[in-house]
Amino acid sequence: MEDESDRPVALGAVRVLGADVLAPYVLTGQDIPAEERDALELALSALPPVRTPPAAPPAGPAPAWVTAWVTWGLVTAYTRLTPTDAPAAAAALPPGPARCDDTAPRRAAWPADGGRTTAEAAGTGAATREGLQEGWVTWSVRMGQLASLALPGLDGPVHDAARSSPLALARGATRAMLRRDFPTAARIARWLAWLHAEGVPLPLAPAPLTDHIGLHGGGGRTDLDTAIAHRLLSLKPV
Secondary structure, three states: OOOHHHHHHHHHHHHHHHHHHHHHHHHHOOOOOHHHHHHHHHHHHHOOOOOOOOOOOOOOOHHHHHHHHHHHHHHHHHHHHOOOOOOOOOOOOOOOOOEEOOOOOOOOEEEOOOOOOHHHHHOOOOOOHHHEEEOHHHHHHHHHHOHHHOOOOOOOHHHHHHHHOHHHHHHHHHHHHHOOOHHHHHHHHHHHHHHHHHOOOOOOOHHHHHHHHHHHOOOHHHHHHHHHHHHHHOOOOO
């Protein structure tokens, strides 16, 4: 950050991009330069992670929940890249996403056990991933908002959700392409590329999809998602 006036913007960008600010180092194995480590530490100290993440939507507020996951991805990726220099601010693991029911109406969202969430039935009063289901449209768009988690070395409930619903992600990417919503298509295609790198069978080929999105562009963030997806597609399945 050469200009001090740019510092607040740069620190905010770190928190918005999440683990993607570390993607070059995650994907290549290169060390993080000292000045970038300092910027990350400053961003995490200026805007620390929440101590108690909100419930997953539709039970809780979607923007705050997405932000909690993006922050978790940033802190986790940074910790794994610099195990001897852990960040000052730890990030609690947020609740996992609702399950996607591929047979449900496209935008459905409801408790899975007859009107009450699993936790509510147990008297805890909080919704859980096991007690909520969503249709594939809402679910796939929200997974797209968590695309910065689709990086090697990150794993958790969101990744388990992606592994369990490749059809919903394929549907979401196709719908976004038909709507010419290329930013959303790029985010969801990135999850498909991550699943491909994981060796998960997919209902569509992610490489031609990613190439097609790249021809249309859609802004800096879309270009970033597309570049990372291309990189993921070059990795051997594990």
